[in-house]
Amino acid sequence: xxxxxxxxxxxxxxxxxVAEISARYRNRPDKLMDVILAVQKVVPSMAEDxxxxxxxxxxxxxxxxYSFITFYGLLSVKEKGKYIIRMCNNxxxxxxxxxxxxxxxxxxxxxxxxxxxxDRRFTVELCPCLGICDVSPAxxxxxxxxxxxxxxSTQALIKRYIREDV
Amino acid sequence: xANVKLTIDSIAVEVPEGTTILQAAKSLNINIPTLCYHxxxxxxxxxxxxxxxxxxxxxxxxxxxxxVADGMTVVTNSPRVIRARRNTLELILAHxxxxxxxxxxxxxxxxxxxxxxxxxxKPVRYEVASRNxxxxxxxxxxxxxxxxxxxxxxxxxxxxxxxxxxVLAKEGxxxxxxxxxxxxxxxxxxxxxxCGQCMQVCPVGALTIHDDTTDIYMxxxxxxxxxxxxxxxxxxxxxxxxxxEPGTVSTGRLVTALKRLGFHYVFDTDFSADLTIMEEGxxxxxxxxxxxxxxxxxxxxxxxxxxxxxxxxxxxxxxxSAKSPQQMFGAVIKTFFAERNQxxxxxxxxxxxxxxxxxxxxxxxxxxxxxxxxxxxxxxxxQELAWMIRTAGIDFKTLPETPFDSPFGLGxxxxxxxxxxxxxxxxxxxxxxxxxTGQTLESLDFHAxxxxxxxxxxxxNLAGTIVKVAVVHTLSQARAIMERVxxxxxxxxxxxxxxxxxxxxxxxxxxxxxxxxxxRRTASVYDVDRKxxxxxxxxxxxxxxxYQDYLGAPLSEKSEHLLHTKYxxxxxxxxx
Numbered sequence: 001x002x003x004x005x006x007x008x009x010x011x012x013x014x015x016x017x018v019a020e021i022s023a024r025y026r027n028r029p030d031k032l033m034d035v036i037l038a039v040q041k042v043v044p045s046m047a048e049d050x051x052x053x054x055x056x057x058x059x060x061x062x063x064x065x066y067s068f069i070t071f072y073g074l075l076s077v078k079e080k081g082k083y084i085i086r087m088c089n090n091x092x093x094x095x096x097x098x099x100x101x102x103x104x105x106x107x108x109x110x111x112x113x114x115x116x117x118x119d120r121r122f123t124v125e126l127c128p129c130l131g132i133c134d135v136s137p138a139x140x141x142x143x144x145x146x147x148x149x150x151x152x153s154t155q156a157l158i159k160r161y162i163r164e165d166v
Numbered sequence: 167x168a169n170v171k172l173t174i175d176s177i178a179v180e181v182p183e184g185t186t187i188l189q190a191a192k193s194l195n196i197n198i199p200t201l202c203y204h205x206x207x208x209x210x211x212x213x214x215x216x217x218x219x220x221x222x223x224x225x226x227x228x229x230x231x232x233x234v235a236d237g238m239t240v241v242t243n244s245p246r247v248i249r250a251r252r253n254t255l256e257l258i259l260a261h262x263x264x265x266x267x268x269x270x271x272x273x274x275x276x277x278x279x280x281x282x283x284x285x286x287x288k289p290v291r292y293e294v295a296s297r298n299x300x301x302x303x304x305x306x307x308x309x310x311x312x313x314x315x316x317x318x319x320x321x322x323x324x325x326x327x328x329x330x331x332x333v334l335a336k337e338g339x340x341x342x343x344x345x346x347x348x349x350x351x352x353x354x355x356x357x358x359x360x361c362g363q364c365m366q367v368c369p370v371g372a373l374t375i376h377d378d379t380t381d382i383y384m385x386x387x388x389x390x391x392x393x394x395x396x397x398x399x400x401x402x403x404x405x406x407x408x409x410x411e412p413g414t415v416s417t418g419r420l421v422t423a424l425k426r427l428g429f430h431y432v433f434d435t436d437f438s439a440d441l442t443i444m445e446e447g448x449x450x451x452x453x454x455x456x457x458x459x460x461x462x463x464x465x466x467x468x469x470x471x472x473x474x475x476x477x478x479x480x481x482x483x484x485x486x487s488a489k490s491p492q493q494m495f496g497a498v499i500k501t502f503f504a505e506r507n508q509x510x511x512x513x514x515x516x517x518x519x520x521x522x523x524x525x526x527x528x529x530x531x532x533x534x535x536x537x538x539x540x541x542x543x544x545x546x547x548x549q550e551l552a553w554m555i556r557t558a559g560i561d562f563k564t565l566p567e568t569p570f571d572s573p574f575g576l577g578x579x580x581x582x583x584x585x586x587x588x589x590x591x592x593x594x595x596x597x598x599x600x601x602x603t604g605q606t607l608e609s610l611d612f613h614a615x616x617x618x619x620x621x622x623x624x625x626x627n628l629a630g631t632i633v634k635v636a637v638v639h640t641l642s643q644a645r646a647i648m649e650r651v652x653x654x655x656x657x658x659x660x661x662x663x664x665x666x667x668x669x670x671x672x673x674x675x676x677x678x679x680x681x682x683x684x685x686r687r688t689a690s691v692y693d694v695d696r697k698x699x700x701x702x703x704x705x706x707x708x709x710x711x712x713y714q715d716y717l718g719a720p721l722s723e724k725s726e727h728l729l730h731t732k733y734x735x736x737x738x739x740x741x742x
Contacts (some may be wrong), residue, residue, distance in 0.1 A: 047349075048348070048349040051348070051349075052740075061326060061330075061332040062332060062348060063326065063332045063333070063334065063335035063347075063348050064326075064332075064335070066335045066337070066348035066349065067335045067336045067337065067348075070335075070336075070337045070338050070339070071336075071338070071339050072339075073339075077349065
């Protein structure tokens with residue numbers, strides 16, 4: 001993990017946007033979550049330069065921002081794919097066939113859990129219960145959820161994302 | 167404030183309102199084991215070792231955070247409490263490598279002590295899950311082994327709030343939490359100023375001193391001539407590091423021990439502290455007379471210098487260009503001393519014993535080679551010296567006393583008080599006053615600059631000119647005063663900054679600190695000063711001889727070359 005997250009990749013224009021967003025909440029540490037949620041939409045990851053700008057503009061320490069980011073599972077300091085596929089790893093989904101869904105994902109994308117495709121389009125992760133057990137097994141792709149999946153329907157779904165048909 | 171009556175382990179006690187159970191128990195000499203609790207820090211209550219039974223409370227409560235109430239009954243040692251503490255400890259141990267025998271903190275580890283106190287005589291029932299993270303020894307001062315971290319949060323408080331450097335961050339959540347520099351960096355890549363206060367508060371072996379003792383043995387085997395200088399604080403803390411009372415002064419025994427360890431020449435850094443005062447004092451006068459940059463700020467503390475270079479690089483011109491006593495000595499040993507004694511500087515191995523971990527970094531700075539070689543080869547801390555003395559089988563308690571070697575064995579009281587916060591200022595004032603006014607100081611004690619307040623101010627009348635001085639310790643206070651310097655509201659002429667709380671005597675190379683111990687050490691420092699025959703730097707005969715025979719005068723060309731330095735801009739490390 002050491003070197004991988006040591007990145008300087010954020011574009012200058014994105015950093016300017018980050019600065020604009022963070023500067024609205026100078027000396028308001030309680031607004032850090034709002035800032036980060038807004039910032040997340042303009043940067044590929046919460047890399048070091050992003051945290052540095054947020055810290056500077058909000059009057060926080062950089063390590064505080066870093067601790068905050070690493071605490072939350074849906075925030076990441078590593079660059080991830082364009083589409084983040086989150087597979088529920090709790091019991092109800094497992095009972096109703098999560099294994100097959102997982103297989104469909106890894107067969108289609110040729111990557112395993114925690115990995116990103118070479119073209120940086122897909123990242124596969126496990127996550128805790130999505131709260132939609134009634135339609136289990138379920139996955140989440142970015143902020144959309146999909147339920148009642150089977151091997152075939154999952155493969156079809158992923159292929160739609162590959163074609164950008166969403 | 168009203169008093170509260172309660173019983174602890176069926177002993178009645180009356181304590182002021184707002185006291186915690188832990189403090190109340192302490193007043194009864196009942197020992198409740200603690201791990202994350204530190205007497206100089208905020209209550210954290212995250213280790214759960216100090217749990218006790220409180221009547222009316224269904225769950226066990228942490229004694230360090232629970233305030234007492236009237237009529238409260240507390241049980242600190244019931245079987246339920248002991249079972250809970252042991253189980254907590256087992257869970258901590260299941261996430262901690264059990265390599266105590268080869269750990270630097272062996273025998274001084276708080277976790278180990280608690281295991282002993284709780285009589286943990288059986289193997290841990292849980293599977294040990296180590297983190298398997300790499301050990302970071304990139305810093306010249308600090309070795310960080312995140313695997314041993316118990317996430318108590320003490321180092322975070324010191325680094326973020328006391329020193330405001332912000333190098334360490336809690337990373338992740340739940341079982342995976344670990345304290346690390348952010349973004350997978352190693353210490354050498356961060357803004358870390360090497361003050362080492364994190365090591366002073368770490369209860370386990372997660373943050374330890376970068377051990378350089380092997381270098382000494384290797385130099386000995388290579389047949390080098392070993393010259394060692396001993397910092398002012400060391401004589402008051404080395405005995406403590408070897409198990410004696412805090413504040414025990416052991417100058418003579420220390421010299422004997424160093425001789426027995428094989429050091430050929432044992433010199434006193436008090437001498438070069440006097441030299442620092444001569445240079446820095448004259449620089450101050452020069453700046454006052456010629457309208458130079460004011461306020462002038464001391465530069466003896468390498469952690470402070472790095473802090474200023476990193477966070478306030480546009481203000482490094484305020485720093486005195488005089489080197490720290492360690493580096494002045496290093497330059498003098500490898501030039502003047504080597505020439506005089508006809509020793510090839512190449513075969514001279516210069517060692518310093520310091521109360522400080524940042525000195526390890528300072529002696530490796532690239533510009534510190536004005537003698538043509540690295541001026542100081544190795545900086546040892548008091549703790550490392552104590553290990554060497556133990557390893558050599560020397561019984562420190564019964565050693566006879568030996569004086570320091572000539573020609574740098576004489577230090578004044580002014581050099582001695584460099585150890586405490588306010589000391590450099592006081593030493594400088596003693597000399598500057600007499601040089602400017604030409605009169606002898608009646609009272610040498612400047613009480614306004616002594617003590618442990620974060621910011622101390624004083625005014626001195628120098629032949630009609632009022633000179634305003636300020637003394638700060640800890641880097642949070644330094645940051646506050648630098649903000650005022652930046653805003654132009656700090657109307658001082660001279661500011662002394664020391665990075666460690668209490669000054670060098672509270673430095674990270676010393677045995678584990680607490681404010682109580684630091685106060686006792688400080689009292690000893692001023693005591694030594696009072697008893698010394700010479701208490702002013704400019705009256706130190708050996709310093710005069712050095713100027714006559716070699717350097718010429720303070721701020722002369724030769725002094726500028728050997729005793730002064732320059733600073734760089736390190737801001738890039740913050741900007742990435």
